[in-house]
Amino acid sequence: MLKPLIAAALIFSSGWVFAAEPPLTAARYAQQLGVGIDVDWARTERGIREFDPLEVRDFKAKGFTHVRIRVAGEPTEARLIHLRKLVEACDQYGVIPVIAYQADEYKNDPKADNEKEVVNWWIAVAHYFEKSSPLLGFDLIYEPADKLNHNIASLNRVYDKTIKAIHAIDADRMIFVAPRLRAAPEDLASLRLPAHSQNYVLAEWHIFPWGPLKNNGKYPWTSGTAAEKSAIRSRINTALRWQQKTGHVSWVGGWGVGESSRVTPTAPQMAFASFMACELQKAKIPYAINADFQFYDGEEGAWRAGPEPLLQAMLAPVCEKPDEKPGHHVIKSSARDAAHATPAAASTAKSAAPSGSSAGQG
Structure with a gap:
């Protein structure tokens, strides 16, 4: 009589200890993304x-x-092997990798079938990473042709x-799609996403990818006036309204303050x-900073x-x-910045050969 009871107890205990994690959804994935940074480790020769x-x-x-690992060019064996090296490094150190395809190599070829090229590129990548970490994300088009x-x-x-092609190969892979032109939040409404795709498709959009640049003689940010802040909040709210309407979550694939961030800001x-970081975090929208070479x-x-x-x-x-x-937060911010002014040697020293990510366009 005891044997069945012991067996049942062991099964129950085993089920309790090894209870499966809840399935990964786009909403849970977005929460785990947090704050990231755009990198050129697979896009430029130097990187x-x-x-x-x-x-x-x-x-x-x-x-x-x-x-956000930006990559361009054909999915050659050498390029795929390099991407695997990056993904494995991310897995080793607990950083989520997102592969972002810069699909613009065909833009000067009038005979190129852009649709076919993009689909075929991702079929090759999906096959190659089929058994990789579920946290690896695919950002389908970083710069559309x-x-x-x-x-x-x-x-x-x-x-x-x-x-459809990716999920026929790897059913649970998280996928990002961006609207047309500069992936502005105002264009999110133009996306036509598959029905019931809220659990595996996220939207990617941009806001100030290279900072508040001058447009028509005016800057969208000078000293942070009430009107300037309101305009930025309005754009973020556009994305939030789209999320509420569609049930999808979103991610800002890159934003920055401008090239001059290499020096003392x-x-x-x-x-x-x-302001930007606070507003995005209050909206609970994950984001990536553009880009690594400005700070590292x-x-x-x-x-x-300097930066x-x-x-x-x-x-x-x-x-x-x-x-x-x-203004009270300014005092706290200054104290915090002073504490971080000199990076710890332990986080920056390299025992291997010098490394780097090349400067490039966002």
Whole structure:
């Protein structure tokens, strides 16, 4: 009589100890993404040549939880092997990798079948990473070629074909799709996503990928006036309304403050960085910072000292609370920045050959 009871107890105990994790959904995945950074470890010759897995360790130590790995070119064996090296390094150090395809190599070829090329690229990649970590994400088109960019029907069609092709190979893979042109939140409504895809398809959009650039003689950010802040909140709210309407979640694939972030940041840049980061975090929208080479010297294997306060403002901002006196957060932020001004040697020293990610366009 005891044997069946003991067996039952063991089964119950085993089931309790080894209870399966709840299935990964797009909403849970978005929560895990947190704050990431765009990297060129697979996009430029220099980035490919100089990549060192210890860079991933440094990014994790800094506080990043994902990297957006931009990649261009054919899915050759050498390129796929290199991508696997990156993904394995991310797995080793606990950073979520997102492969983002820059599908623009056919834009100057009038005979190119952009739709077919994109689908075939991802079929090759999906097969290669079929048994990889479930946290590996696929960002289908980082920079659409002109034909896809200016043809909403074609873009939606290639997304539909690619999603179906990937999930026929790897049913649980998380996939990101971006709207046309510069992936503005206002264009999210143009996406036509598969029915019942809320659990595995996320939207990717941009806001100030290279900072608040001058447009028609005006900047969208000067000193952070009430009108400037309201305009930015309006764009973020556009994405939130789309999420509520469709049930899909979203991710900002890249935003920055401008090229000058390589040096000591200005007060307006610091204010903009803190405001943007706080607003996105309040909206619970994960984001990636554009881009790694502005803050990390790959050749030296160390964080750049000049923009360190700016990086901290974008990565871990100190935000005002509703009941907090205006400006109080500035004091706390200054103290926090001072504490991070000199990166710890343990997170930047390299015992291997120098590594790096090349400067490039966002």
